[in-house]
Amino acid sequence: MGARKRATPEAATAAAKPPPPTTAATAAANSTTDPPIAPPKAGQILTTSLIFFVPYAYLIFSHYNIEPDLKRSILINSVLSSVAFLVTLSMIPVASRYVLRRNLFGYDINKKGTPQGSVKVPESLGIVVGIVFLVFAILFQHFNFTSDSIWLVEYNAALASICFMILLGFVDDVLDVPWRVKLVLPSIAALPLLMAYAGHTTIVIPKPLVPYLGLEILDLGWIYKLYMWLLAIFCTNSINIHAGINGLEVGQTIVIACAILVHNVMQIGVSSDPEYKQAHAFSIYLVQPLLATSMALFSYNWYPSSVFVGDTYTYFAGMTMAVAGILGHFSETLLIFFIPQVLNFLLSLPQLSGYIPCPRHRLPRFDPQTGLLTGTNDGTLVNLFLRQFGRKSENSLCILLLVFQALHGHLLLLLFLAEVVPGWLVQMRWQLKRKQSLVVTFQRYYLTG
Numbered sequence: 001m002g003a004r005k006r007a008t009p010e011a012a013t014a015a016a017k018p019p020p021p022t023t024a025a026t027a028a029a030n031s032t033t034d035p036p037i038a039p040p041k042a043g044q045i046l047t048t049s050l051i052f053f054v055p056y057a058y059l060i061f062s063h064y065n066i067e068p069d070l071k072r073s074i075l076i077n078s079v080l081s082s083v084a085f086l087v088t089l090s091m092i093p094v095a096s097r098y099v100l101r102r103n104l105f106g107y108d109i110n111k112k113g114t115p116q117g118s119v120k121v122p123e124s125l126g127i128v129v130g131i132v133f134l135v136f137a138i139l140f141q142h143f144n145f146t147s148d149s150i151w152l153v154e155y156n157a158a159l160a161s162i163c164f165m166i167l168l169g170f171v172d173d174v175l176d177v178p179w180r181v182k183l184v185l186p187s188i189a190a191l192p193l194l195m196a197y198a199g200h201t202t203i204v205i206p207k208p209l210v211p212y213l214g215l216e217i218l219d220l221g222w223i224y225k226l227y228m229w230l231l232a233i234f235c236t237n238s239i240n241i242h243a244g245i246n247g248l249e250v251g252q253t254i255v256i257a258c259a260i261l262v263h264n265v266m267q268i269g270v271s272s273d274p275e276y277k278q279a280h281a282f283s284i285y286l287v288q289p290l291l292a293t294s295m296a297l298f299s300y301n302w303y304p305s306s307v308f309v310g311d312t313y314t315y316f317a318g319m320t321m322a323v324a325g326i327l328g329h330f331s332e333t334l335l336i337f338f339i340p341q342v343l344n345f346l347l348s349l350p351q352l353s354g355y356i357p358c359p360r361h362r363l364p365r366f367d368p369q370t371g372l373l374t375g376t377n378d379g380t381l382v383n384l385f386l387r388q389f390g391r392k393s394e395n396s397l398c399i400l401l402l403v404f405q406a407l408h409g410h411l412l413l414l415l416f417l418a419e420v421v422p423g424w425l426v427q428m429r430w431q432l433k434r435k436q437s438l439v440v441t442f443q444r445y446y447l448t449g
């Protein structure tokens with residue numbers, strides 16, 4: 001079980017012959033000896049999240065002129081997501097007791113040598129997030145879709161893929177499948193979506209690349225389905241291997257989810273094509289509950305983690321974002337939000353391909369005297385950051401990596417600037433003459449091009 005696969009080398013040896021977890025006596029003993037998990041850091045998380053929620057609400061309710069029906073659906077989804085946040089927050093301590101009873105726990109490797117390093121941390125709490133997400137995503141159908149809606153097929157296929165991924169992630173957490181098998185799991189889970197997909201097979205070329213490629217839309221035919229499949233495999237695995245320090249798995253998901261939501265609202269705000277708007281709204285309906293439930297998990301997983309998320313969560317989050325990108329028809333843009341994961345994947349290639357030996361954990365080295373992490377030679381972004389920026393505490397390293405992640409949410413804007421600034425400066429002089437707002441010019445130029 002989890003304890004066997006997750007422990008540090010010493011703990012792993014100790015756990016190689018764990019007491020049988022299934023007997024009532026063991027269960028009772030565990031439940032009395034394991035202290036309850038630390039309270040959530042929900043206050044801090046919610047306060048920090050205002051940096052995102054205030055401008056997000058402003059965009060939806062004031063800045064753009066979004067149709068009342070669409071606004072209503074987004075609002076209903078937000079209310080359901082808020083309830084999902086509260087349910088997840090209250091369910092995690094309960095589920096933690098249950099997983100500990102079944103010996104599904106891990107040791108915090110980056111605390112090894114300190115008292116915290118020998119605490120059993122409940123593992124796979126992503127299962128709570130996944131289930132609550134599914135319940136609320138299913139309930140949302142009642143408020144939004146009519147029984148003959150063509151969206152229902154794709155929505156349910158998306159949920160089937162996400163559900164399948166949660167199942168396989170949990171199987172991985174419990175059975176600890178070999179690394180190469182892990183890579184295959186998302187390819188199975190993506191099948192429901194691939195088989196039900198009846199949408200277009202074209203991709204929109206990002207605006208800055210249009211002059212170089214000479215076209216705005218590219219029809220890929222069957223290759224598009226192959227691309228969707230590879231995207232789902234990439235998103236899930238890339239979140240899972242950019243991991244191992246407290247808060248990083250959930251933190252990166254939260255940052256990407258915020259970027260996706262803002263992107264969707266901006267696209268809805270500037271478009272006049274109802275189908276295009278629906279596609280982006282569809283993505284919002286999936287990502288809002290993902291963000292809300294992930295924030296609840298983050299409240300327990302932020303440094304020092306009182307629960308671990310497990311592969312259940314990393315696969316679930318990766319699949320949900322892949323599905324949101326595919327069905328929202330912005331998978332190329334999604335890859336921009338995933339640039340840190342792409343970098344981490346490229347750094348990992350020599351070890352993933354077996355060219356260089358790949359240990360079970362590719363984590364930094366922790367010094368219990370100073371409490372600082374040092375980068376090792378394992379090919380990960382975490383190690384690269386430590387080698388470049390020097391030794392760091394676990395939480396400051398996580399913050400640095402999340403800031404780096406957030407910068408890529410703005411990369412679209414930077415690409416835009418690189419493309420339009422010369423032309424824009426010329427326009428600016430003209431606009432100033434006409435005493436028009438620069439901000440309006442800028443937005444029109446960017447958003448409607």
Ligand code: UD1
Pocket residue numbers: 006007008105106107108109110123240241242243244245246247248305308310311348358360361362363
């Ligand atoms: C992936 C990485 C592995 C990394 C691990 C950390 C690859 C090929 N695999 O493996 O290098 O070590 O994720 O999640 O890149 N843990 C901590 N602190 C944390 C989070 C996790 O110590 O903040 C440890 C715990 O012992 C936990 C275990 O990592 O039980 C979870 O590992 P798991 O998710 O099973 O590893 P993989 O996804 O297989």
Ligand code: MG
Pocket residue numbers: 240241243310311314
């Ligand atoms: Mg993992």
